[in-house]
Amino acid sequence: MDREALVRRNRAMAEAFHAIPLKHQARRSLLRIASIVPTRPARLPSHERILLIRPDHLGDVLLTTPAIRALRAARPQAELHALVGPWSADVLAAYAEVDQVLTLPFPGFSRTPKADWKSPYQLVLQAAGWLRRIGYSSAVILRPDHWWGALLAARAGIAERIGYAHPDVTPFLTESIAPQPEHAIQQNLRLVERWTGAISPERVRYNFPVDPVDRAYIDGYLEEWGIHADQRVVCIHPGTGTWVKHWTEENWAKVADILAEQLDGRIVFSGGDREIPLAQRIADQMKHTPVIMAGDTRVGQLAALFQRAKVVLGPDSGPLHLAAAVGAPTVALYGPADPVEFGPWGDPQRQITLTSDIGCRPCRILDWDSDDPAYHPCLREITVGRVLEAARRASRA
Secondary structure, X not given: OOHHHHHHHHHHHXXXXXXXXXXXXXXXXXXXXXXXXXXXXXXXXXXXXXXXXXXXXXXXXXXXXXXXXXXXXXXXXXXXXXXXOHHHHHHHHOOOOOOEEEEOOOOXXXXXXXXXXXXXXXXXXXXXXXXXXXXXXXXXXXXXXXHHHHHHXXXXXXXEEEEEOOOOOHHHOOEEEOOOOOOHHHHHHHHXXXXXXXXXXXXXXXXXXXXXXXXXXXXXXXHHOOOOOOOOEEEEOOOOOOHXXXXXXXXXXXXXXXXXXXXXXXXXXXXXXXXXXXXXXHHHOOOXXXXXXXXXXXXXXXXXXXXOEEEEEEEOOHHHHHHHHOOOOEEEEEOOOOHHHHOOOOOOOOEEEEEOOOOOOOOXXXXXXXXXXXXXXXXXXXXHHHHHHHHHHHHHO
16 A cells, blocks of 8 residues: 555544544433432532542653642642542652542553443442542543543532533533643643643743652662663663554664664663563664663652663653653654644753654554554654654753
């Protein structure tokens, strides 16, 4: 299939994918009915207590932190509680601005399959009960399309519920905000403007607090590999949650070998437990021996590792946002997602995003299921030469 035909094919499939299926149309109708079912208002707390609901994983949760910090600065006496998945609790636990981190295995975000179609609604009722007992004056639904979180806040009887004007979410809100095409950090900030006022991009505070204990762990780990505390490294985080965002193992091996020589730094591969085989396969194709830390770091330790980096490279993933949040230069490869909305935040000379010029991106589809990967070359079209040039440029900025 030639390139033009491939673009037409993928655009048609993306349009069909984004169309609302019948079962979701039926759910939308049921949600509208559910939104008018009377709910007993919860007793207001004795002081201002705000619930921030974010079901996502590492990257999206990090991109909410400027809004949380702005809210804390504007409301220093308020209690700020964050309701997140257990997979993200360690992220917000690092921020002193959050008084309490609550966890919930959000349906659709947990990797544990749901028991049956009723279980998400049973969980809503159960969780609403304990949120009602805590008592909140306001709730902010930080994910624009998170109807489940909005339903939860409504059933918990929270008087003020703020979120974006999405057809499935709006019926459960008391204040809905029209979405704007902008970076996710700015989208999150707009949800708390009623307390903070407008915040311009240059006033955004985006950083992750690194614990000295985590820094000492990384220094000790690298020292065992002969990398002293005053030496910096080149980090590559090659894994991500879906195959459509993967670059080739062969290309990562080439980039790693060349950067080891050009930037005079040891290559360190990071990742989770599931990415250990990936890192090992890349290492097996290299001339230089890398350090494989995949599976050996929690969030705080990964942040400390990235602070030691001359540059951090990888596909679109949460760890690249973490690297930007600790001030490391990054090179992020983007395929189906739009870097204008989801790219690492910061100076574009230090936080560099690379994309293909193929006409069907960004399709905003992160899971093409069983479709042939050959039909989705947007990551693979990014060349080794472009990645090397970007890495050199970012490391000098």
